[in-house]
Amino acid sequence: xxxxxxxxxxxxxxxxxxxxxxxxxxxxxxxxxxxxxxxxxxxxxxxxxxxxxxxxxxxxxxxxxxxxxxxxxx
Numbered sequence: 001x002x003x004x005x006x007x008x009x010x011x012x013x014x015x016x017x018x019x020x021x022x023x024x025x026x027x028x029x030x031x032x033x034x035x036x037x038x039x040x041x042x043x044x045x046x047x048x049x050x051x052x053x054x055x056x057x058x059x060x061x062x063x064x065x066x067x068x069x070x071x072x073x074x
Contacts, residue, residue, distance in 0.1 A: 008050055015042040018042035022035045041071055044071045045068055049065075051064050052065045
């Protein structure tokens with residue numbers, strides 16, 4: 001059985017999938033701003049996880065994972 005991809009790879013793939021998804025959405029006035037925010041937030045999850053993974057301490061790791069989780073909820 002193959003090992004599942006690590007969280008860094010999964011968040012990167014998530015950001016890619018979001019970008020692929022928004023390409024098919026209609027470009028209405030209301031969608032444009034939502035699409036921009038969705039793309040930013042999806043990329044931010046991956047970036048914040050990388051920062052957390054490279055944390056200098058347990059406290060730093062905890063703070064950065066909380067930021068990552070907040071972005072994922074957005």
